[in-house]
Amino acid sequence: MSAPQSPLFGSVADVAERLASVGYLASTAVATTVFLADRLGKPLLVEGPAGVGKTELAKSVAAATGAGLVRLQCYEGIDEARALYEWNHAKQLLRITAGQGRESWDDTRDDVFSEEFLLPRPLLTAIRRTEPTVLLVDEMDKADVEVEGLLLEVLSDFQVTVPEMGTITASRRPFALLTSNSTRELSEALKRRCLFLYLDFPDADLERRIVLSRVPELTESLVDALVRTVRVLRGLELRKAPSVAETIDWGRTLLALGLDTLDDDTVRATLGVVLKHRSDAAAAAAELRLN
Amino acid sequence: MSIGSEHGLPGHLVEFVTALRRHGVSVGPGETVDAARVLGALDLIHREHVREGLAAALLRRSGQRQVFDTLFELYFPAALGAGSAEVEVPRVDDAADGPVDVDALRDILADLLRDGDTAALAELARAVVDALGRSGAAGTGVRGAGGQPSWSAYQALRVLSPETLLARILDELRAGGAEEDAFSDEVRRREIRDRIAAFRKMITDEVRRRTAEQRGRDQVARTAVPKQAEQVEFLSAHAEQLAQLRRTVHPLARRLASRLAVRRRHARRGTLDMRRTLRRSMSTGGVPMRPAYRKRRPGRPELVVLCDVSGSVAGFSHFTLLLVQALREQFSKVRVFAFVERADEVTHLFDPGAELSGVMQRVLREADLVAFDGHSDYGGSFGTFAEHWGDAVTSKTSLLVLGDARTNYRDPNLTVLGRLVGRARHAHWLNPEPRRQWGTGDSAALRYAGVLPMHECRTAAQLADVVEGLLPV
Numbered sequence: 001m002s003a004p005q006s007p008l009f010g011s012v013a014d015v016a017e018r019l020a021s022v023g024y025l026a027s028t029a030v031a032t033t034v035f036l037a038d039r040l041g042k043p044l045l046v047e048g049p050a051g052v053g054k055t056e057l058a059k060s061v062a063a064a065t066g067a068g069l070v071r072l073q074c075y076e077g078i079d080e081a082r083a084l085y086e087w088n089h090a091k092q093l094l095r096i097t098a099g100q101g102r103e104s105w106d107d108t109r110d111d112v113f114s115e116e117f118l119l120p121r122p123l124l125t126a127i128r129r130t131e132p133t134v135l136l137v138d139e140m141d142k143a144d145v146e147v148e149g150l151l152l153e154v155l156s157d158f159q160v161t162v163p164e165m166g167t168i169t170a171s172r173r174p175f176a177l178l179t180s181n182s183t184r185e186l187s188e189a190l191k192r193r194c195l196f197l198y199l200d201f202p203d204a205d206l207e208r209r210i211v212l213s214r215v216p217e218l219t220e221s222l223v224d225a226l227v228r229t230v231r232v233l234r235g236l237e238l239r240k241a242p243s244v245a246e247t248i249d250w251g252r253t254l255l256a257l258g259l260d261t262l263d264d265d266t267v268r269a270t271l272g273v274v275l276k277h278r279s280d281a282a283a284a285a286a287e288l289r290l291n
Numbered sequence: 292m293s294i295g296s297e298h299g300l301p302g303h304l305v306e307f308v309t310a311l312r313r314h315g316v317s318v319g320p321g322e323t324v325d326a327a328r329v330l331g332a333l334d335l336i337h338r339e340h341v342r343e344g345l346a347a348a349l350l351r352r353s354g355q356r357q358v359f360d361t362l363f364e365l366y367f368p369a370a371l372g373a374g375s376a377e378v379e380v381p382r383v384d385d386a387a388d389g390p391v392d393v394d395a396l397r398d399i400l401a402d403l404l405r406d407g408d409t410a411a412l413a414e415l416a417r418a419v420v421d422a423l424g425r426s427g428a429a430g431t432g433v434r435g436a437g438g439q440p441s442w443s444a445y446q447a448l449r450v451l452s453p454e455t456l457l458a459r460i461l462d463e464l465r466a467g468g469a470e471e472d473a474f475s476d477e478v479r480r481r482e483i484r485d486r487i488a489a490f491r492k493m494i495t496d497e498v499r500r501r502t503a504e505q506r507g508r509d510q511v512a513r514t515a516v517p518k519q520a521e522q523v524e525f526l527s528a529h530a531e532q533l534a535q536l537r538r539t540v541h542p543l544a545r546r547l548a549s550r551l552a553v554r555r556r557h558a559r560r561g562t563l564d565m566r567r568t569l570r571r572s573m574s575t576g577g578v579p580m581r582p583a584y585r586k587r588r589p590g591r592p593e594l595v596v597l598c599d600v601s602g603s604v605a606g607f608s609h610f611t612l613l614l615v616q617a618l619r620e621q622f623s624k625v626r627v628f629a630f631v632e633r634a635d636e637v638t639h640l641f642d643p644g645a646e647l648s649g650v651m652q653r654v655l656r657e658a659d660l661v662a663f664d665g666h667s668d669y670g671g672s673f674g675t676f677a678e679h680w681g682d683a684v685t686s687k688t689s690l691l692v693l694g695d696a697r698t699n700y701r702d703p704n705l706t707v708l709g710r711l712v713g714r715a716r717h718a719h720w721l722n723p724e725p726r727r728q729w730g731t732g733d734s735a736a737l738r739y740a741g742v743l744p745m746h747e748c749r750t751a752a753q754l755a756d757v758v759e760g761l762l763p764v
Contacts, residue, residue, distance in 0.1 A: 012333070012340050032333070032343040039332045040325070047353060145553070182353075182542060184549045191351045192321060198353040232481045237534065237647075239541060264474035279647075289473040 008038045008065045024060035025210050033197040043155045043176035048199035051245035054179040058136040067132035072122035074143035086119045113164035123154050126174045133174035141180040148190045156193045215251040225262040236287055242274040250274050264290055307366040310512045316355045354519045361516045365503050380422040391422050393450055404486050405460045416493035423447050444498040453487045521751040525607035525723040533606045544617030551762050591623040592689045599694030600629045600654055601667040607723040608693050609651045616641050626683055630672035631660040670704030677707045690715040695724045696736040703735040712743045720745040
């Protein structure tokens with residue numbers, strides 16, 4: 001492993017403060033795990049419902065530390081060539097044709113498998129960067145199980161092995177952050193290499209501050225009513241509980257409509273913003289006596 | 292903090308990890324080492340940082356958090372003994388150690404619940420448990436003084452009965468000029484109810500902590516820690532656990548569906564279609580250059596679910612029906628029949644988009660299930676089902692029976708069930724009872740198991756495994 005590098009953050013409080021300065025209000029759990037991930041040099045696996053700010057966290061860490069963000073968006077069928085590196089075949093062919101008859105086979109072979117013909121993909125890019133880097137592997141659960149195997153080497157040792165060139169080790173360890181919506185269980189091997197953070201809905205006070213910082217035009221009393229109502233909605237048995245993103249959207253909607261109180265007429269008219277399933281809206285209306 | 296371990300902090304950590312393992316949280320030595328590094332990197336003065344740090348290093352799944360928190364409270368307690376209580380518990384006649392003045396105490400509690408002051412509620416819970424344990428309440432005659440103080444959550448909650456404060460708090464809020472409409476009222480009611488539930492939990496946690504001090508941590512850790520949701524047994528779960536479980540249905544269904552997709556993809560590989568390969572080879576002069584593979588068309592069977600909805604197994608049936616409902620894309624058609632003494636079709640209650648949280652009550656209310664005394668009668672139910680809806684089971688049907696097979700010593704009617712099973716393409720029975728109880732007492736499980744394969748589904752985790760195995764590839 002490379003020489004010890006200076007940590008990004010000084011203390012847990014420092015994490016919270018610097019994340020807040022770029023507009024991300026972190027709970028104790030978030031601040032502590034980000035601090036530890038940085039200190040212990042381990043990747044951070046963030047799980048949780050959609051819309052609680054998992055991807056946002058990576059962006060904010062990058063912004064707060066002035067690091068570059070390298071993002072690997074996972075999807076079904078993503079493979080080595082998309083995640084790690086690829087050889088530029090077309091260019092290799094050109095090179096071989098150009099050198100025909102003038103060079104020996106050995107020279108050509110050594111040359112076409114060199115740096116110049118390598119197309120780095122996000123993982124390799126993150127490893128080779130010398131500036132501070134945040135590596136975001138987004139929606140890990142969408143990728144196939146085989147990709148997890150690929151990540152193991154990258155995440156535990158921060159190195160990539162290219163058979164033709166040897167092993168490339170990170171000169172500066174990136175801050176790695178993986179997110180998952182838990183549509184499937186990630187493998188134990190991968191989880192063991194990471195610190196685990198379950199990012200749940202924030203508590204009432206934090207959510208209030210988040211909404212206020214995102215939609216500062218709202219009055220405090222309206223935000224309070226919004227947050228209280230959303231928390232009650234989360235307590236119902238719904239197919240999709242509203243998350244922070246929905247609370248913020250709701251706030252924006254009320255603002256756009258010029259409404260400044262949250263009474264039953266308003267809620268009835270705008271419930272569609274927070275509840276995306278028709279059956280959920282019907283259930284909530286019945287339970288909360290909106291009819 | 293005093294640490295009663297002979298190896299200091301590392302030893303204490305290992306004991307904590309051992310307790311976690313005993314409760315089904317699998318923690319490897321690697322994670323323990325990580326946890327130790329976490330303790331090294333953090334400032335131990337901040338208890339919440341230590342809690343979140345250890346959770347990050349030791350846990351791998353969100354469902355483990357409740358167990359972790361309970362054990363954390365026991366192994367890293369916030370205070371020892373009564374702690375430095377800042378809330379005074381009112382006493383009768385203001386005597387220092389006199390019995391607790393319950394009415395005055397309830398006034399304080401009502402105020403705190405109304406304002407939603409969590410920190411003060413926690414303080415109050417601590418003080419109340421201490422005072423009631425030592426001095427008892429006025430008029431109850433329960434006094435721990437003199438002998439050992441006795442901590443009891445049951446006693447504290449019965450004396451305080453926080454639930455009965457709900458109406459009063461709501462009245463006070465209304466009098467205080469809060470909005471009057473039905474919606475705001477309902478939101479407030481639910482809010483206060485959540486606070487009361489949180490307060491109950493504070494009392495229970497506090498009692499657990501004090502008991503642990505008195506009787507030893509390990510003993511309390513062994514018995515008084517709640518189970519992870521997916522390991523709760525259906526038959527012994529209480530309403531709150533079942534509600535919590537039902538919230539996990541959709542994530543679970545999504546997980547099953549995506550695992551199934553992977554299995555289908557893998558199953559498609561490899562089988563060569565000779566006829567199409569040869570046909571293709573014609574264009575390359577008889578050399579099979581491009582092999583053709585057989586396409587699998589995933590069969591989407593019709594599903595007929597027959598479920599016992601009598602009291603004892605209702606929780607299990609509800610959960611399983613929700614799961615089936617969430618997985619309905621895997622089937623071309625789902626029909627649901629409920630039974631207690633007789634069977635009736637309830638498919639319409641499970642239509643896509645239907646409201647499912649109170650569905651079991653509707654099943655019991657709207658369907659014709661009871662003939663006689665309301666105890667389950669498996670034989671009679673199979674009989675009515677075969678008589679009225681027997682044609683629902685065809686050679687394309689997968690038949691699923693849910694129930695504990697406790698027939699109340701009535702005729703199990705094996706012939707009719709055998710005939711249905713013979714006609715169906717697949718048939719399975721999911722039984723929420725532990726396997727060792729099958730066939731005991733009035734259980735006809737073993738006799739039914741001779742007719743169709745029966746699977747033990749005591750917990751949500753077990754059910755998920757069984758259902759995954761049954762889904763068509």
